[in-house]
Amino acid sequence: MSKVRGTSNAPIVLGIIGGVLGLPSAVCSGACAAGLSSIADASTTTSTAAGNTFMILGLIGAILGIIFGITSKRWPIPSGIGLLVATVISAITLITFNILTLIVVILLLLAAIFSFVQKKETVE
């Protein structure tokens, strides 16, 4: 049975770099979210919960970026969708005004685009 696979290494490179940069970025976003909550006079529990939420979102986005970056050759279209999901999840943490998160979002978005538009080949 023939399968369609991608031929470009660009989604792999961009997805992995976006993912590994997203890991510390998630920690920064969590800290920024906790800080912003404190400035808004939220209680310590609320600030901690906000920080944890944004950190977990950032981590999920980063891990999905690595996974779907690596699978982009084997399954170009599903991986592209996965990278878009990772982009959206990472983009949610942009409201913490973390510049590293912006870099991560751009990298994951580019990875998703390359995964969709890369040249494809049919193999047996």
Place this chain on the structure above:
Amino acid sequence: MVPFFHLTIFDMQAVISSYNLMIGIGIISGVLLLQRTSKKLQMSKSQDDALLLILLGSMLIGFISAVLFDKIYHYNNFQNFISDLTKYTGMTFSGGLLGGTTAFLVIYYCVNKGFDGIMLNLNCAAPSVIIAHFWGRIGCFLGGCCFGKPTNSILGVHFPDGSLASQLYGNGSRIIPVQLIEAVFLAILFIFVYYLFIRHSFVCYLLFYGVFRFVIENFRGDDRGELFQTIFSPSQCISIIMVIIGGIIVFREFRFKWKQADGV
């Protein structure tokens, strides 16, 4: 030692962890190299894709195993172990290698319903592991972890004040850069394995790295942790296991060749 790279974009600071960046470069190098190695070993594209997916699963489990083994090596009591289970306290490569290899074997068995062709896949994956490990050690040097013992020799490197090594041995101490020594060894091992022994790369990695790691552990200056309360460090125990498994594989391959030569 450069633990962070600072970027300024539109007057906003971004801080990038050098260790994470090196790990990322290592993973990318490993994945791209895997494609070249599979062509060299004449594997089909579908075999290459399957191996990449199995390696992805093994890598994720390997990272979790690396964190878990670090906690086991630094076990104090059961209560602390359980309470610290969800906190990140560090990683250990040998634990990650053990967990990742085990995961690789299990996933391979489930996907292929047996171990047919396992050595071809392990030989294809080994150079990628070596190159990723090389970049990881560069990351360790930049991050200032996994350092060696103090020395007055020409090899000694002065780690900055405030680094982990200076906190342990005092500011101004010269430390053996075991991270760089290991990186150089891995670079030489990669060239040796990839260009000379590609069809036996997994066994070469087990034997040579196992022996090297056993020796270099004596020059490590950070907290090595404890396992089974032996005279050896946990990584030395795993190195012994690596050499034993490498020896068994070599023995089985030679025995097969002897039997073939005898016409059995």
